[in-house]
Amino acid sequence: MTDLLAVSGLRAGYAGTTVLDGVDLTVPAGAVVALLGRNGVGKTTFVHTVMGMLRPYSGSIRLDGRELAGAAAHAVARAGVAIVPQGRRVFAPLTVEENLRIAAGRRRRGPWTVDRVYELMPRLAERRANRGDQLSGGEQQMLAIGRALLRNPRLLLLDEPSDGLAPAVVGQIAEVLERLRGDGISALLVEQDLRLAFRLADEVAVMRKGRIAHRGPTAEFRSDRDRARALLGVG
Numbered sequence: 001m002t003d004l005l006a007v008s009g010l011r012a013g014y015a016g017t018t019v020l021d022g023v024d025l026t027v028p029a030g031a032v033v034a035l036l037g038r039n040g041v042g043k044t045t046f047v048h049t050v051m052g053m054l055r056p057y058s059g060s061i062r063l064d065g066r067e068l069a070g071a072a073a074h075a076v077a078r079a080g081v082a083i084v085p086q087g088r089r090v091f092a093p094l095t096v097e098e099n100l101r102i103a104a105g106r107r108r109r110g111p112w113t114v115d116r117v118y119e120l121m122p123r124l125a126e127r128r129a130n131r132g133d134q135l136s137g138g139e140q141q142m143l144a145i146g147r148a149l150l151r152n153p154r155l156l157l158l159d160e161p162s163d164g165l166a167p168a169v170v171g172q173i174a175e176v177l178e179r180l181r182g183d184g185i186s187a188l189l190v191e192q193d194l195r196l197a198f199r200l201a202d203e204v205a206v207m208r209k210g211r212i213a214h215r216g217p218t219a220e221f222r223s224d225r226d227r228a229r230a231l232l233g234v235g
């Protein structure tokens with residue numbers, strides 16, 4: 001499979017400190033890759049750097065061969081990368097419909113329309129007139145996913161979609177993401193919830209000490225509890 005995203009030697013951090021110290025990571029076209037790692041290891045920093053929200057010190061970020069390292073977030077978005085940010089960040093005073101229409105106004109050409117988002121997530125259609133701050137956490141997460149899809153991205157960056165959600169709600173989000181996976185979406189999924197990551201991802205990458213310490217098929221990682229424990233500190 002060809003790589004849609006190819007990151008190599010990526011170094012980044014804050015005010016001179018180094019968080020990412022030579023990250024190499026690829027996302028093959030049509031694959032979902034889960035990025036795992038302990039709290040504070042730098043997963044969000046990685047996602048923000050790919051998205052152009054944080055300027056890397058050095059390294060390469062290629063989308064389908066095109067160099068994006070150092071490009072501004074709007075240019076990265078235009079190139080076809082969309083983010084579902086940690087904490088969802090929906091516009092609280094705007095309705096579901098308004099949140100989606102704003103995203104749709106900035107969309108690249110492609111199959112995603114507001115109607116198609118409603119079809120994927122009927123709950124959003126039911127809540128279309130409700131304001132962002134009247135939604136449950138799960139509904140806000142769906143709205144954040146809908147907004148990202150409306151950009152018709154080639155690559156979706158999902159930063160902890162399960163964060164702060166009850167298990168039953170995580171299940172609903174998983175169903176939505178599973179349908180997207182069935183449609184062949186390419187995605188990088190940052191997750192602390194291993195069950196969700198294992199359910200959705202074709203491959204797993206584990207970040208440790210600023211680098212990728214392990215990369216391989218999900219099934220293989222899942223069956224090797226000792227390795228998971230050593231890398232993540234979980235059973």
Ligand SMILES: Nc1ncnc2c1ncn2[C@@H]1O[C@H](COP(=O)(O)OP(=O)(O)OP(=O)(O)O)[C@@H](O)[C@H]1O
Pocket residue numbers: 014019037038039040041042043044045046
């Ligand atoms: N805006 C910032 N300014 C300075 N340091 C930051 C900033 N954001 C994150 N950091 C630091 O960078 C390191 C990596 O944080 P990051 O949020 O990328 O980790 P993470 O793996 O996503 O963690 P979590 O799973 O808790 O979200 C941490 O030490 C954190 O304190």
